[in-house]
Amino acid sequence: MKIGITTTVPVEVIYAAGHIPVDLNNVFVSHPERERLIEEAELAGFPRSFCAWVKGIYGAAREMDDLGAVVAVTQGDCSNTHGLMETLQSEGMEVIPFAYPYERDYVLLRAQVEAFMRRLAVDWHEVEDTLRRLDRVRRRAHRLDELTWKEGLVTGLENHLVLVGCSDMEGDPDAYGRKLEDLLARVGERERDPGFPRAGDMVRLGYLGVPPMAPELYDYLETLGARVVYNEVQRQFSLPFRTADLVEKYRRYSYPYSIFYRLRDIRREARRRRLDGLIHYVQSFCFRQVEDIILRRSLSLPMLTLELDRSSRLDARTRMRLENFVSMLRREKHG
Amino acid sequence: MDARCGVDLGSRFVKIAVEVDGDRRFLGPFDTAEFYRKHIEAGKDGGALRKKDFGLGEEVRVGATGYGRARLGGGAVMFPELEAIAAGVAAMTGIREAVILDVGGQDSKALLVRDGRLADFEANDRCAASAGKFLENMSRVLGMDWEELGRYREDPVELSSTCAVYGETELVGLLGEGWPVERLAAGVNRAILGRLLPLLARFPRRTLVLTGGVARNRALRAMLADRLGVEPVVPEPPDFVAAVGCCRLLLEEV
Numbered sequence: 001m002k003i004g005i006t007t008t009v010p011v012e013v014i015y016a017a018g019h020i021p022v023d024l025n026n027v028f029v030s031h032p033e034r035e036r037l038i039e040e041a042e043l044a045g046f047p048r049s050f051c052a053w054v055k056g057i058y059g060a061a062r063e064m065d066d067l068g069a070v071v072a073v074t075q076g077d078c079s080n081t082h083g084l085m086e087t088l089q090s091e092g093m094e095v096i097p098f099a100y101p102y103e104r105d106y107v108l109l110r111a112q113v114e115a116f117m118r119r120l121a122v123d124w125h126e127v128e129d130t131l132r133r134l135d136r137v138r139r140r141a142h143r144l145d146e147l148t149w150k151e152g153l154v155t156g157l158e159n160h161l162v163l164v165g166c167s168d169m170e171g172d173p174d175a176y177g178r179k180l181e182d183l184l185a186r187v188g189e190r191e192r193d194p195g196f197p198r199a200g201d202m203v204r205l206g207y208l209g210v211p212p213m214a215p216e217l218y219d220y221l222e223t224l225g226a227r228v229v230y231n232e233v234q235r236q237f238s239l240p241f242r243t244a245d246l247v248e249k250y251r252r253y254s255y256p257y258s259i260f261y262r263l264r265d266i267r268r269e270a271r272r273r274r275l276d277g278l279i280h281y282v283q284s285f286c287f288r289q290v291e292d293i294i295l296r297r298s299l300s301l302p303m304l305t306l307e308l309d310r311s312s313r314l315d316a317r318t319r320m321r322l323e324n325f326v327s328m329l330r331r332e333k334h335g
Numbered sequence: 336m337d338a339r340c341g342v343d344l345g346s347r348f349v350k351i352a353v354e355v356d357g358d359r360r361f362l363g364p365f366d367t368a369e370f371y372r373k374h375i376e377a378g379k380d381g382g383a384l385r386k387k388d389f390g391l392g393e394e395v396r397v398g399a400t401g402y403g404r405a406r407l408g409g410g411a412v413m414f415p416e417l418e419a420i421a422a423g424v425a426a427m428t429g430i431r432e433a434v435i436l437d438v439g440g441q442d443s444k445a446l447l448v449r450d451g452r453l454a455d456f457e458a459n460d461r462c463a464a465s466a467g468k469f470l471e472n473m474s475r476v477l478g479m480d481w482e483e484l485g486r487y488r489e490d491p492v493e494l495s496s497t498c499a500v501y502g503e504t505e506l507v508g509l510l511g512e513g514w515p516v517e518r519l520a521a522g523v524n525r526a527i528l529g530r531l532l533p534l535l536a537r538f539p540r541r542t543l544v545l546t547g548g549v550a551r552n553r554a555l556r557a558m559l560a561d562r563l564g565v566e567p568v569v570p571e572p573p574d575f576v577a578a579v580g581c582c583r584l585l586l587e588e589v
């Protein structure tokens with residue numbers, strides 16, 4: 001059966017149980033009629049002043065007729081998703097709860113994983129086998145991420161797509177692994193192609209926050225001569241941690257925990273990836289907008305805060321801001 | 336002869352500054368839609384400005400900025416809007432270290448300028464109906480022109496919304512309750528102030544320059560001075576700053 005997820009959860013458990021995880025964010029954002037999905041949520045009563053991701057996920061979940069259950073992250077996600085889950089539940093959807101303990105306590109997290117495993121009737125043996133299998137795919141994603149910032153051979157959009165795809169591996173880890181393998185081969189060819197713009201010659205940006213409502217952002221930045229070489233949260237979806245312990249892996253995963261823990265990752269990567277500036281993306285009506293205060297207080301790199309609501313297109317004002325930001329960073333970089 | 340022309344293609348109005356041998360002239364504001372129809376002719380790389388409409392010879396170089404500038408080709412040099420504003424302030428006032436608050440028809444932003452150049456900016460406001468649009472709607476409800484609206488700041492009636500749409504409904508309601516228009520006008524100005532202050536919060540207190548059409552609102556200027564303890568400098572005319580900035584930036588283009 002297909003099990004919907006709204007953020008990264010231990011998909012090893014789902015795959016080990018013979019089910020297929022479906023990241024509903026990805027279903028929504030790549031849907032040809034995404035505006036209609038949002039409208040359907042609004043017809044059902046979701047307010048206009050409500051996170052468009054949640055509305056889109058609702059629309060996507062309602063449209064899939066083969067969705068058997070959804071995983072509700074009851075701690076470590078947001079209360080908007082909470083409301084979404086209860087709405088789906090009231091409409092007859094089976095809901096499987098999962099919680100990330102805020103304190104990142106190993107024992108508590110292990111208990112959560114085990115409850116999840118009991119619910120789907122799998123044992124540690126099967127889950128660990130699956131972990132090894134998925135980690136082989138993830139390693140390719142990590143290699144592509146490295147090629148993004150070290151060699152500058154992967155675009156910001158490719159990086160984003162590869163990493164967000166890791167949340168559910170598109171329902172088929174082997175096929176997803178092959179897809180990444182193909183991309184690795186293509187990227188290898190770019191090495192000999194002097195026409196491919198290298199990140200080294202561009203303004204190097206970090207992208208913080210939840211994935212953008214308009215992935216068009218990445219290509220627009222490239223036209224301005226800037227490349228995103230660090231996608232903070234998306235990279236987290238690929239669990240880039242060297243540990244064979246599943247619980248530890250999801251304990252190091254930063255997104256569901258405190259912003260202060262996320263900051264450690266951001267600082268380290270910003271230095272390592274030699275970033276010139278940061279874009280902090282905030283979703284309209286999302287509580288994470290307030291995290292902007294802490295990020296600005298804590299990070300010394302120039303930062304542009306970008307807010308989008310529901311449109312998949314960048315409006316003129318957003319473009320104006322991006323353009324001015326990039327142009328300012330370029331001058332700082334090259335004088 | 337040195338002849339340059341800066342065009343600021345705003346969302347609502349087009350402003351043009353022309354500099355010929357050190358002499359500066361201002362043309363406009365023109366209605367943007369009308370401007371497109373009348374003064375831009377199709378060319379191979381986008382539309383070209385019909386220079387002769389403005390008495391300009393073909394040798395005059397054109398620099399452009401603003402939301403609509405993508406429409407302009409024909410050899411025009413494009414400049415990012417905020418850089419144009421910073422350069423315009425430097426050209427019109429000589430001020431090279433400042434915080435500039437630009438309140439335009441479509442949005443508002445604060446710019447930190449060091450050595451005449453943009454060093455940082457804040458433009459984190461999603462609402463498409465900016466301060467300018469809000470003031471426009473509100474003055475219509477109050478039956479005042481801009482000049483008059485800008486006179487009132489005493490005893491403001493508190494408005495709960497700076498949304499151009501909700502604000503209108505609210506204001507009509509308050510008129511119905513019998514509040515004096517002067518106090519309502521002061522309330523409108525106070526509401527704009529509340530919306531602009533967060534843009535400035537992050538920047539150091541230093542020379543404040545106010546640009547964009549809304550800079551003409553004297554009540555707002557006085558309220559800003561009260562709150563920030565500095566009298567804002569207003570270049571004349573404040574809505575032509577970006578156009579002048581384009582002229583200035585053309586000097587650096589070879």
Ligand code: SF4
Binds near residue numbers: 080283
């Ligand atoms: S963008 Fe914010 S409000 Fe929307 S689902 Fe994500 S965390 Fe929740």
